[in-house]
Amino acid sequence: MTVPDRDSDVLSADRIEAAVREAVSAIEAATSIAELKQVRNRSLGEGSVLANAKKSIKDVPPADRKVVGKMVGEAKGAIERAVAFRTEVLEVEAEERLLREETVDVTVASPRHLPGGRHPLELVMDEIADFFSSMGWQIGEGPEIEHEWFNFDALNLDPDHPARQMQDTLYVDPASVADGSADSSHLVMRTHTSPVQARVMTSQEPPIYLACPGKVFRSDELDQTHSPVFHQVEGLAVDKGLTMAHLKGVLDAFARHMFGPEAKTRLRPSFFPFTEPSAEMDLWFPQKKGGPGWIEWGGCGMVNPNVLIACGIDPKVYQGFAFGMGVERTLMLRHGISDMHDIVEGDVRFSQQFGITGKGK
Structure with missing residues (x-):
């Protein structure tokens, strides 16, 4: 079966590929774990192109559902892999930043806080x-x-x-x-x-x-x-x-x-x-x-x-x-x-x- 190639069709291959490219680009641009979660929700969550495509599979003739399902699944898998890879990168960056910020110079005198005392x-x-x-x-x-x-x-x-x-x-x-x-x-x-x-x-x-x-x-x-x-x-x-x-x-x-x-x-x-x-x-x-x-x-x-x-x-x-x-x-x-x-x-x-x-x- 050839999937209809129309931009208005939620199962359009071009539309799904464009959604994947947009999601991967946003994932790679995310600078924090919190921002990455927001990108994933927009790309795979309720109302997204892939979520709507998955709902529409039931309207495809039975003989063609396997092909359409595979296309949607591969698109979702590409986004999930991009999220997983970017998560690892951001976690490493966060750990390195934390190590830099919490580095203690043992040669520097520590601040002294004198407790109170009775006369x-x-x-x-x-x-x-x-x-x-x-x-x-x-x-x-x-x-x-x-x-x-x-x-x-x-x-x-x-x-x-x-x-x-x-x-x-x-x-x-x-x-x-x-x-x-x-x-x-x-x-x-x-x-x-x-x-x-x-x-x-x-x-x-x-x-x-x-x-x-x-x-x-x-x-x-x-x-x-x-x-x-x-x-x-x-x-x-x-x-x-x-x-x-x-x-x-x-x-x-x-x-x-x-x-x-x-x-x-x-x-x-x-x-x-x-x-x-x-x-x-x-x-x-x-x-x-x-x-x-x-x-x-x-x-x-x-x-x-x-x-x-x-x-x-x-x-x-x-x-x-x-x-x-x-x-x-x-x-x-x-x-x-x-x-x-x-x-x-x-x-x-x-x-x-x-x-x-x-x-x-």
Whole structure:
């Protein structure tokens, strides 16, 4: 049988050959697997010349169907082979391109991404809190904007005490005035964490064993050893039968925890309004620059009976001891830091030397 050679006939040999040539040309021009799939769908999918030709085979006389079917099948096979060959070529090209794009020059320094880390001051404060918690003490917190009564009056600091002057204390506007008139706010940025102790003593019954680490504020200039914002930890114990010996035992245990088994403390007579007797506390520091020696670490003493009375505790029944030291000073002594600027300026290199930010990855 001779297949009719008419362009309008879906079974025209010329039309089928033209469709194959067009499909092969588009296949060879495809630049990606996705584009190749689109070309195949146009060439062999629903509505294509070959798909319509295949549907029309049933209208061909039975005697001629074999010839027509063979022509359509060969055309489809040519397109499928072209698709398969082009797929292999594109896959090889894609793999080579991927290898080029993902090539790593091992001689080039890799980018460094530093993970975040907590400031060493925060870590020391946590360590201090953990130590006192392990002894069964409670950890106290309080407001950083404090009322004068808790910050001064409850701690036996008279209205004319130098610490209450504006050159030492940061007052919240409107500042307190001497005559106590109504425009006085009586609010200050707390100058120590002792107000937390006063709040606890006025709110709960003894026995009290309390440690108060926290941020405090003074009207100081930032220099090598001072900062207007710094941290303290203060301890308070109120119970029956407490003595300076109990205070000394706690201080020695705390010193050994923070500075090693050779550390110890000694007490020198001093004066603080909120303790009586009072003492300056020195630390025996084996790692001291120039050799082992004593370094001032903080202040301490037995709680003044006036403080107990102000907070509603009977000093004839209960006694107390208290102590306090700077966290920055503790950090500086422990790690040989000589300048307060290093602690407060936020340079990541300062934290890196403590091994808490990593070296990048």
